Amino acid sequence: MRIIIDAMGGDNAPQAPVEAGCKASNELDVDIVFVGKEEILVKELNKYSYNKERVSIVNAEDVITNHEEPAKAVRSKKNSSIVVAANMLKNNEGDALLSMGNTGALLASGLLIVGRIKGVLRPALATLLPSAKGPKMLIDAGANTNCKSENLVQFAIMGSIYMKNVMGIASPTVGLMSNGEEEGKGDELTKETFPHLKNAPINFIGNIEGRDVMEGTADVVTCDGFVGNVILKTVEGMGSVVGNMVKDMFTKNISSKIGALFVMKSINAFKQSMDYREYGGAPLLGTKKPIIKGHGSSDAKAVYSAIKQAKKFVETNIIDEIIKNVSNMEEKSND
Amino acid sequence: MRIIIDAMGGDNAPQAPVEAGCKASNELDVDIVFVGKEEILVKELNKYSYNKERVSIVNAEDVITNHEEPAKAVRSKKNSSIVVAANMLKNNEGDALLSMGNTGALLASGLLIVGRIKGVLRPALATLLPSAKGPKMLIDAGANTNCKSENLVQFAIMGSIYMKNVMGIASPTVGLMSNGEEEGKGDELTKETFPHLKNAPINFIGNIEGRDVMEGTADVVTCDGFVGNVILKTVEGMGSVVGNMVKDMFTKNISSKIGALFVMKSINAFKQSMDYREYGGAPLLGTKKPIIKGHGSSDAKAVYSAIKQAKKFVETNIIDEIIKNVSNMEEKSND
Numbered sequence: 001m002r003i004i005i006d007a008m009g010g011d012n013a014p015q016a017p018v019e020a021g022c023k024a025s026n027e028l029d030v031d032i033v034f035v036g037k038e039e040i041l042v043k044e045l046n047k048y049s050y051n052k053e054r055v056s057i058v059n060a061e062d063v064i065t066n067h068e069e070p071a072k073a074v075r076s077k078k079n080s081s082i083v084v085a086a087n088m089l090k091n092n093e094g095d096a097l098l099s100m101g102n103t104g105a106l107l108a109s110g111l112l113i114v115g116r117i118k119g120v121l122r123p124a125l126a127t128l129l130p131s132a133k134g135p136k137m138l139i140d141a142g143a144n145t146n147c148k149s150e151n152l153v154q155f156a157i158m159g160s161i162y163m164k165n166v167m168g169i170a171s172p173t174v175g176l177m178s179n180g181e182e183e184g185k186g187d188e189l190t191k192e193t194f195p196h197l198k199n200a201p202i203n204f205i206g207n208i209e210g211r212d213v214m215e216g217t218a219d220v221v222t223c224d225g226f227v228g229n230v231i232l233k234t235v236e237g238m239g240s241v242v243g244n245m246v247k248d249m250f251t252k253n254i255s256s257k258i259g260a261l262f263v264m265k266s267i268n269a270f271k272q273s274m275d276y277r278e279y280g281g282a283p284l285l286g287t288k289k290p291i292i293k294g295h296g297s298s299d300a301k302a303v304y305s306a307i308k309q310a311k312k313f314v315e316t317n318i319i320d321e322i323i324k325n326v327s328n329m330e331e332k333s334n335d
Numbered sequence: 336m337r338i339i340i341d342a343m344g345g346d347n348a349p350q351a352p353v354e355a356g357c358k359a360s361n362e363l364d365v366d367i368v369f370v371g372k373e374e375i376l377v378k379e380l381n382k383y384s385y386n387k388e389r390v391s392i393v394n395a396e397d398v399i400t401n402h403e404e405p406a407k408a409v410r411s412k413k414n415s416s417i418v419v420a421a422n423m424l425k426n427n428e429g430d431a432l433l434s435m436g437n438t439g440a441l442l443a444s445g446l447l448i449v450g451r452i453k454g455v456l457r458p459a460l461a462t463l464l465p466s467a468k469g470p471k472m473l474i475d476a477g478a479n480t481n482c483k484s485e486n487l488v489q490f491a492i493m494g495s496i497y498m499k500n501v502m503g504i505a506s507p508t509v510g511l512m513s514n515g516e517e518e519g520k521g522d523e524l525t526k527e528t529f530p531h532l533k534n535a536p537i538n539f540i541g542n543i544e545g546r547d548v549m550e551g552t553a554d555v556v557t558c559d560g561f562v563g564n565v566i567l568k569t570v571e572g573m574g575s576v577v578g579n580m581v582k583d584m585f586t587k588n589i590s591s592k593i594g595a596l597f598v599m600k601s602i603n604a605f606k607q608s609m610d611y612r613e614y615g616g617a618p619l620l621g622t623k624k625p626i627i628k629g630h631g632s633s634d635a636k637a638v639y640s641a642i643k644q645a646k647k648f649v650e651t652n653i654i655d656e657i658i659k660n661v662s663n664m665e666e667k668s669n670d
Contacts, residue, residue: 142514145522146522178561179480179564186480188481209564209572210564210566210567210571211568211571211572211575214572214576215572215575215576226521226522226562227561227565229544230544230565230566231545231569235569235573236546237545237547237548238548238577240546240550241466242573248601249601249604250598250601256601258597260594262593262594262595263591263594263598266587266591266594267584269584270581
């Protein structure tokens, strides 16, 4: 198996992707292709031990930054690391693609270069969020701002397949994000979607509310990408603010620093349970081949988790199962 | 000044509202009218010291529970505490109304009985949320599931007036909740709303994202009630889950319990900064007279904060200022 890594994307590129990829080449029984400026990558590679038979570099002169308009950048920057990597994936020069770079550009590359699975109206970004009951999936977490009910139903199906295969949950529960639990609650989109989810080949448990995200009420939370983006960023923002507050709590004065020594183990367990790095990246579900978006601020540890996740994405039969489950849904024009 | 309290609403009724109202009668220079089952309230009142010249009871035989369909219940249960209280407010038998009961029933009573300010298309529920920079307002937090851009503009104006008068912020900043900071980002509603907010008599700072809620980027966060409800409940759910985790952290074993002793002061400061009870309730903005929704789980301390808040709502000229600012906006049919 060969994993293509956009080595230029993310706040800690190229260090984090290269360090993690080298480690993976030694430990994970995968080949790694780094895509990016060769000169820079050769220099970076020299810092780490890696399996020389399993690591290669493909040169890409350009980089799409976070400030560029995604679709336009993908169309114009043919030699950017993301575009080169996506073309390699399309041409079967690798089995999965991982990038920590511009989210929109990765989505556009998935859609325009790698392509949708036949029958999938819109691929969706699926994020794993920490909860009181372990990691749960939020889909769509931001790929599709405006959605129709058919989209949400497909998100729910694809999310269920992923959680079953990658997280090992036999029959993942699916909740529809709404502003009330009762069936009649919701906006136009969720009210229209509810009966379709009831009839879909999933374990639908009905409407859920914002508090259910962290409580872990459903294994898969489905919503449009606008709401999903707001939830994801609200949770991230709160995590960061509360994290700082807890840190302040233990560094305020001598007394609290002594206190910290006694609860160090608990603090670390708490931090770990809230650590997005444990869960890898966000898979893009609905494209013909596996694509994973790593968090922009990923360090080497987070990239390594995402590589393991990409491997599992390839090994399990997620894409085949998505093909099987959506092929019986009539494809409709949805632009 | 006379504050009408629905003494039957909320998880801790009648104890919490009665205890808080009694304290307010002694300390706040306000008259308190408790509305509810007289027999029960007389018994509860006997448990506390209160100012006999300032406290009275108005009998209401019925209660609208949290499980009833709000608009229907308000229409059919004429003798429920919320409906009796709303009619008293309408008939100038009090200056403000506070309820910890069924949110939908309170909103319906505000709309159907107390009535909208002329020119206000839709009253909105405005919640104060904790942030890294102190309490910030989320409006609409759930009163209006489907909104138009005119609604959001009015929410922003009313929210700004409230934050100026009650929180003492000279020129409150307003952010439009979206899925990206750039002007072009958003769904149909936010894209349409953006230019109108630019021209509104407010301190508009543009689009904001979910993470800005907790970071406190804007004093007023405006959005439709569906998104607002999702944000509010996501934050509440996360607060409760993280709170339990922090608690577990300090009660796990002997070592962590000793540690807790050293950081007790910091823990309490942390809890206080995250404590909704400090901020009172959620004002309903846009009705002819002040209405405040206290949190359903309010204890006496939270109800007392909400009474102080109701007093400030009456004392400052919020309603006059809303009348002045929306009277020059043409009233449009909006149902």
